[in-house]
Amino acid sequence: MTVPYQSATTQHITAANGTTYAYREFGQVESEATPVVLFVHLAATLENWDPRLVDQIGAHHRVIAFDNQGVGGSTGRVPHSIKGMATSALAFIDALGLKRIKLFSFSLGGFIAQEVVEQRPELVEKLVLTGTGGRGGAGISQVVGVTFADIARSFFARTDPKRYLFFNHDAEGGAAAREFLTSINGRTLDKDKPMSFPGFLTQLAAIYRWGKMPKAPLASFITMPTLIANGDVDRMVPTENSYELHHRIPGSELVISENSGHGGVFQYHREFGARLVGFLADEN
Secondary structure (H helix, E strand, O other): OEEOHHHOOEEEEEOOOOOEEEEEEEEEOOOOOOOEEEEOOOOOOHHHOOHHHHHHHHOOOEEEEEOOOOOOOOOOOOOOOHHHHHHHHHHHHHHOOOOOEEEEEEOHHHHHHHHHHHHOHHHEEEEEEEOOOOOOOOOHHHHHHHHHHHHHHHHHHOOOOHHHHOOOOOHHHHHHHHHHHHHHOOOOOOOOOOOOHHHHHHHHHHHHHHHHOOOOOHHHHOOOOEEEEEEOOOOOOOOHHHHHHHHHOOOOEEEEEOOOOOOHHHHOHHHHHHHHHHHHOOOO
8 A cells, every 4th residue: 555645644653762753654654675764854844845756755665754853743852963863863763663774864864864874874774865965064064044044035035945945046946946835735634843943943053063073984884875966056055065975975876956956856856756766676
């Protein structure tokens, strides 16, 4: 049975750390193969995954999206560090009894994903890092300034901040943003709680500190098959970080989408989705 993302029921599970996590399982929910776990972006909840992309994964896999500690419908407070967010994510994965996962991450989720792999490399069978960069990467500590500048711009334009944060500031970017926002806002029932403003600020502060830290020895712990993707003009996490990840992670694959920004994987959801499905396939 295939469950579309927009129809997936929100469930809750309490982990050993005392946090009750909100999550949704969709796609091939009865599959006993290695599931795909989704790590989402800054200020995002369960409502921020684009069904146009994640349902392509769900056509072939059991997929799990979740709110990390202090986010959306999950209890507790947002951890003050990326490493702490990774520890919390692992508590959720352990609560579900998962021994192996395939990990798809976007933006902040990619920072957390790298810390998860560093803490427990044997857990992750395949790794996907999109719209993200390595610890101490170029421009990552400047995400705070870029975020607030585009929030202000969106306020005066009376639109969602993701219009400017995720997509180029031209007509093509505007069209892609409208399609994306329509897609993620399609759910009408059982909607998640919004991100709290204090939690958002905590995430931003953690990103700033993570961007100032020394680079991690990625090749020493990211040894699983890895797919890296981004737009060619990412203003939030500069695209040069994706090239650097590719250079520093042996055997990794790199996809750079033309004329797109931070949300390039959503703008080109058909093309990237096909590449993603092929990468995640068990025979890969």
